[in-house]
Amino acid sequence: MSALLHGDLGTSIVSSGYSVNQIIADKFPVSAQVGLIAIVFSCLVGIPLGILAAYKRGTAADRVVTTLSSLFSSLPGFLLAVVLLYAFGMWLHALPTSGLKSWQSYILPVAALSAGPASVLTRITRAALLDVLSQDFTRFLKAKGMGTRYILFKHALRNAAIPIVTTLGPLTAGILVGNLVVETVFSIPGLGSYMVRCVSQRDYPVIMGTTIFYTTFIVAILLVVDIVYGLIDPRIKLDE
Amino acid sequence: MTQAGQAARAQALGLDAHAFDPEPFDLNAAQELPQEEPIWKRRLAVYTSNKVALVATVLLLAVVLFGFVGPLFVDASYDQVFRGEEKLAPCAAHVFGTDEMGRDLLVRCMYGVRISMSVGLITAVAVLVVGCLYGSIAGWCGGKVDLVLMRIVEIIDSLPAQLVVLIMAISLKAPIDSLFEGMPDGFFKQAGSGMFCILVAFALLYWTGLARIVRGSIFQLKNEGYAMAAQSMGAKGPLIVWSHLLPNSSPLIIVEMTQLVRDAIFSEAFLSFIGMGVSVPMASLGTLINSARDNMMLYPYEMIEPAVLIFLITWSLFVIGDALEDALDPRML
Numbered sequence: 001m002s003a004l005l006h007g008d009l010g011t012s013i014v015s016s017g018y019s020v021n022q023i024i025a026d027k028f029p030v031s032a033q034v035g036l037i038a039i040v041f042s043c044l045v046g047i048p049l050g051i052l053a054a055y056k057r058g059t060a061a062d063r064v065v066t067t068l069s070s071l072f073s074s075l076p077g078f079l080l081a082v083v084l085l086y087a088f089g090m091w092l093h094a095l096p097t098s099g100l101k102s103w104q105s106y107i108l109p110v111a112a113l114s115a116g117p118a119s120v121l122t123r124i125t126r127a128a129l130l131d132v133l134s135q136d137f138t139r140f141l142k143a144k145g146m147g148t149r150y151i152l153f154k155h156a157l158r159n160a161a162i163p164i165v166t167t168l169g170p171l172t173a174g175i176l177v178g179n180l181v182v183e184t185v186f187s188i189p190g191l192g193s194y195m196v197r198c199v200s201q202r203d204y205p206v207i208m209g210t211t212i213f214y215t216t217f218i219v220a221i222l223l224v225v226d227i228v229y230g231l232i233d234p235r236i237k238l239d240e
Numbered sequence: 241m242t243q244a245g246q247a248a249r250a251q252a253l254g255l256d257a258h259a260f261d262p263e264p265f266d267l268n269a270a271q272e273l274p275q276e277e278p279i280w281k282r283r284l285a286v287y288t289s290n291k292v293a294l295v296a297t298v299l300l301l302a303v304v305l306f307g308f309v310g311p312l313f314v315d316a317s318y319d320q321v322f323r324g325e326e327k328l329a330p331c332a333a334h335v336f337g338t339d340e341m342g343r344d345l346l347v348r349c350m351y352g353v354r355i356s357m358s359v360g361l362i363t364a365v366a367v368l369v370v371g372c373l374y375g376s377i378a379g380w381c382g383g384k385v386d387l388v389l390m391r392i393v394e395i396i397d398s399l400p401a402q403l404v405v406l407i408m409a410i411s412l413k414a415p416i417d418s419l420f421e422g423m424p425d426g427f428f429k430q431a432g433s434g435m436f437c438i439l440v441a442f443a444l445l446y447w448t449g450l451a452r453i454v455r456g457s458i459f460q461l462k463n464e465g466y467a468m469a470a471q472s473m474g475a476k477g478p479l480i481v482w483s484h485l486l487p488n489s490s491p492l493i494i495v496e497m498t499q500l501v502r503d504a505i506f507s508e509a510f511l512s513f514i515g516m517g518v519s520v521p522m523a524s525l526g527t528l529i530n531s532a533r534d535n536m537m538l539y540p541y542e543m544i545e546p547a548v549l550i551f552l553i554t555w556s557l558f559v560i561g562d563a564l565e566d567a568l569d570p571r572m573l
Contacts, residue, residue, distance in 0.1 A: 070555070070558055070559065070562075071555065073558065074502075074551065074554040074555040074557075074558045075551060075554070076506055076509050076510065076550060076554065077510075078509070078510060078513045078526075078529070079529065079547050079550065079551065082529065082533060082536070082543065082547070083547070085536075086536055086537075086540065086543070090536065090537055173400040176400070177400060177402045177403060177510075180514060181510065181513060181514065184514070185533070196514045196515070199406075199514055199515050199516060200515045204410060207406070207407075207410060208407065208410070211403050211404075211407045212407075214400065214403050215399055215400060215403055215404065218398075218399075218400045218403075219398050219399070222398055
């Protein structure tokens with residue numbers, strides 16, 4: 001326990017001689033790279049789709065987006081990974097199925113990782129925007145003669161930012177956990193697939209160590225999200 | 241203006257002398273107002289007007305029947321090996337085909353659904369008890385009690401649940417294994433200690449969302465007139481919470497529960513997939529998908545069947561949760 005407090009997570013039972021710290025230092029950068037691309041990608045897809053659905057509320061475009069997001073958010077990540085692997089890798093032979101050798105090999109893992117988070121982001125963005133658009137000040141802006149698009153991008157989006165940023169914290173956690181499965185399915189040499197291998201080999205020190213590492217990492221991200229609140233919304237002050 | 245003045249004014253305007261008289265109040269007419277429909281009927285109408293939700297409800301019922309009633313109509317058991325009938329594609333004798341050891345996949349999928357649904361339901365019951373109790377105490381007592389209780393919830397919430405379940409499942413394994421030694425053979429023992437660890441871990445971690453919701457709702461409702469009236473008549477806190485406040489929070493609780501069952505089923509499939517869930521030869525949807533992964537090119541049906549089942553369960557729970565939220569929303573009525 002005191003070793004843990006000094007930052008030492010112990011040594012692996014199975015791959016003898018390797019300390020858990022060393023394993024994390026070796027493997028985490030690979031996972032972080034894939035995870036980061038997935039987070040950026042899901043923001044780039046999810047938020048614009050949410051804006052589109054809110055802007056075109058009630059139309060066919062809105063219905064298509066909400067249906068797709070409900071479909072993708074009820075697919076477990078590992079299932080999507082396996083289906084993508086089968087469809088694009090083995091059936092169509094269009095994309096590489098394992099490793100991270102070229103840029104094409106990032107496509108499938110990133111798609112599998114970010115589909116769930118992107119659909120959550122879409123739903124949250126749509127709900128937050130619709131909530132803001134139904135408030136009095138947007139009706140006032142409309143009465144003043146402002147165009148819907150101007151209100152949406154200049155005023156509504158900034159007010160809807162808080163719920164969107166709030167979901168980014170748990171979303172990052174979800175992507176890190178999803179990484180365990182996606183890395184295993186696509187044989188990516190990252191920390192996630194290593195951890196799953198340790199689960200089957202009952203290498204308890206490594207499982208404990210990596211889980212503690214991941215947990216600390218996620219708690220740190222939640223803290224960062226809390227601090228970002230203050231930057232986005234001047235009404236929220238930390239010292240109150 | 242006096243009565244006489246009013247009459248004079250009405251006459252001046254060319255109206256009937258009684259034009260300004262107040263409408264006579266007829267008590268009988270007030271009682272003949274159309275009887276209001278019961279609230280659940282209107283809620284049912286909102287729910288059934290959502291066609292997608294109806295489809296989802298039927299599908300979910302079908303899958304539940306498949307998992308819980310299905311095994312009664314099939315002769316084979318989940319670990320029965322049919323020699324010489326390995327790796328069969330779906331056919332008349334084995335509707336879902338057989339796996340590489342010659343086990344009937346129809347039965348294995350049924351048990352997989354059974355495991356998934358049981359995990360969801362057992363977690364839901366445990367969470368319902370803990371979450372309502374915890375949330376009621378925090379909401380009703382308020383003040384310092386609420387402050388301390390909610391800080392504990394925030395600490396648990398800030399941890400990533402699936403990873404903590406992983407740690408807990410590992411560290412709970414030894415004590416639960418020794419507990420299992422003396423237990424009679426039953427459903428839990430068949431499913432294995434790994435499954436039991438997962439259930440305990442879920443019950444210990446997943447109640448925070450419900451506790452938050454119940455606490456918020458009770459905080460708001462305890463200042464309503466009926467709660468104060470009950471208090472003024474001498475009702476004690478627990479009675480008011482149990483018979484007035486919790487029933488009034490039930491829409492929020494029900495919606496949260498569908499979400500929770502879905503989360504639990506997701507997490508169980510995930511943990512089974514990475515090898516932490518049920519022990520062989522029992523089948524869960526996650527382990528079925530994982531073991532089908534090796535021969536995906538040659539025997540895709542081994543993967544497709546459990547995959548479709550798990551998708552049906554999670555999707556229909558998602559849609560039902562959404563529809564219930566609409567149907568139970570007081571603003572919709």
